[in-house]
Amino acid sequence: MLTIGRSMSTEKASDGQRAEAVEKYSVFTAAEKWCIVAMVSYAAWFSTLSSFIYYPAIRQLSQTFSVPVDKINLTVTSYMAVATVAPTLVGDTADVLGRRPVYVIALSLYIGANIAIVLSDTYAALLGLRVLQALAISGMLSVPVFGGGLTYAAGWTWIFWFLCIAAGSCLSIMTFFLPETSRNIVGNGSIRPSKHLRLPITTLMCHWKDSDVVADHQWRMPNPLKSLTIIARRDNTIIIIACGFLYIIYTCINTSLSVVFIDIYKLNQWQAGLIYLPFGIGGTVSTFFSGPLLNKAYRNARTKQGLPTDMAVADDLDNFSVEKARLGIIWTPMLVTTCSVVAFGWVLHYHQHIAIPLCLQFIAGLCMQLDFSIYNTLLVDKNYRTPAAAQAASNMVRCALAAIAVSFLQDMIDAMGIGWTFTFMGGLSLVAIGLFFVDYHRGTSWRQRSIASLSHQESRSGPA
Template sequence: MDAPKATETMDRYSVFTIAKKWCIVSMVSYAAWFSTLSSFIYFPAVHLLSEDLSVSVDKINLTITSYMAVATIAPTLVGDAADVLGRRPVYMITLSLYVVANIAIALSKSYNALLGLRVLQALAISGTFSVAYGVITDVASPAERGSFVSAVSFATPTSITIAPSLGPILGGALSYAAGWTWIFWFLSIAAGLCLITITLFLPETSRSIVGNGSIRPPKHLRLPISTLMRHWTDIDQSTEHKWRVPNPLKSLLILTRRDNAIIIFGCGLLYVVYTCINASLSVLFIDIYNLNQWQAGIIYLPFGVGGMVSTFFSGPLLDRAYRRARTKRDLSTDKAVGDDLDNFPIEKARLSVIWVPLIITTVSIIVFGWTLHYHRHISIPLILQFIAGLCMQLDFSTKLSDFKIYNTLLVDKNHRTPAAAQASSNIVRCTLAAITVSFLQNLIDALGIGWTFTFMGGLCLVVLGLFLVDYQKGTRWRQERIISDST
């Protein structure tokens, strides 16, 4: 009687229940949140840091640039390590380093210490979001993956919701009430709680180690309380795991595959638009509408609220599109059964819902720019911000709304190495964003506000074209690459 049950367990995509999956995803989303929060919570303290450490604002800005530079590279180190060594040890090491870095910054009294510790802070935490997408691929079948990606997108660097919206407000409030050091005391306390939670409750999920969760992990990867998140028996045998040295160049190899490169570059352009909007928002509103610093922080809220609203329906939208694609091909839509993604046209299943949000995003960004150009009533650009935030977050899932669909598609395309795939995406988008932001003000000065945002809208149309190419040819390219790799 036990054999059929064992076979049934092994055949399921994941042995974790829906409730346990949400607990797991909530924990990794919490960890991923710090990657973005560390940047946005820091901005309001720039002037205070300059005065307290007796250095110029330009030197403090260098600590921001150094953070972004390291954040571009770090996920390549962390992503493949998580695929090889397991999720738990990577989370425990990175969060421990992050807590130490924040405590050291709070205690630091010199600029050189701040600069070096910001590098350590970025190195420790900026790869956690790529590991989070790996965890989702571990526990969620492709049919239900969209909903879980929405949860992580709510917190990660490709999200326009929590950290970018509330980070500046939180940083400003802490700096005003208790001084800039309390920004880092807050981060160390919050990250310490996250570390304790993950140590006690996050099971090892890497499919190369525990399969669908029914294989007993090695002792060093088990939870301290052995009865929690346990789906194996004492008679179960651990499978032999072939260890290898993590290869950070694996993320770069992913970029050489044209089906990956085309959507990663598309996402990079979308991230350029998103970053330019955030970088210019407070400056433009202060200049045009004569706002003070506190009011300039509040204007980020419509963008974030729109993104938060999108999370309530973007996941189910993705899942319905996936089920519809499966049904048309007379394939099973059982969420508990794994899918042969190598042969399934996942590009059409995911991208079929991106076109309308992406077009609305394009239009709203262009109109937003011209309302600022002609100094229309402040309520108009704020409403347009909400619309852009709503659609962009839906796109990144598909773009910032596009980002959720995009993130889901990327992990589906690279379901064997999802963390490394996310790291490769991070390299492209952060590099493009850093280059573009460096001459953003020059672009505004040369073209004017209206034409600058029209240019950004044009980038969105380029992205639409890239995604359309992947929609038409991505499946064939991916299958050709798989055949080539197997020979």
């Protein structure tokens, strides 16, 4: 009996292992997955890096190219404008062509753009090359500190030499070690891709046999407009615009910091980099309690309606008011954001001690990061079927609005003064509060009507 039991157990285990092998989501080992995530994270870092490391050098760039600050701000605008649309194009292109070639091409263009910026001697070249830089790479708030140090010690050109060196090492690593992972091409990693998609070291991360047939991938034209349908829904539109206004404030603060503080407090480039720390530390601190706060509010909302709190999927979320569950905790941080931004502007206007605006930066950074965390969670809950498309739609709107605002930022400061400029920013925050308030009360009904209308259309288009 014992032998029979063991045989049956062994047979069941073998069957289970075979089933697991067939149904495995990914054939890559845990170590390989960690390596892939590390490489992709390294590459993704350059999009944020290219933006924040640039801010402390704005004043020096203005002097180098003999143009006013608002012209240099236009290079920030151009970067953000391209960053608005590039991810939607690159994302679908990667699905069509594969991940490896897109990473290699993008990083190569990015390295070339950084070298060209270092060698450029005209403002027009700088403006055009920033566009190319964004197009190539747009797919840590401590970074401005490093950018300030480089600018102070070696000049602004070393910002781009650093980006070039770091991106070059990333390109080398990904060329030799990043396998093709697009499920449209290699499935769970067990399908042999075309020769140009394989690693130079053919035995590395190879989970197919030489006898396997090469993947027969159906080519199509990339579609960069997939995420636009998300914006057509009223409940999405209203919160995406609200987030866009918040992002305007966030971007304008970071764009103006070094210029304003250098002018008012006579800081050098190294010190101009350090002034970004309070804003970044505030945002980091918020991450320690934003998750538990969101979870507690969500559980309380579901408990009040007699719903389970362990998990919620499909129709459960469709019929649950995620708007009230999420937005119920946003009012206090939004009001503090508004007050801190306005106070920040007037403290700078009256040239108060530098410690005061730095403390206000910490408060603004903490509250704004909490605002964004609540918003992002709500956006995903509303669009749990298509979260990636929803995030892409949000990025398009917020980057477009911020790009427009930054292009007029210096003109606003010159015409209105720093105090009234940030009072205007506080007004945008109040408008965002109003938009969230509308979604709090009307968002659930709008969302449910859209879902019902979509279900009706699908049922009518189905087989008779």
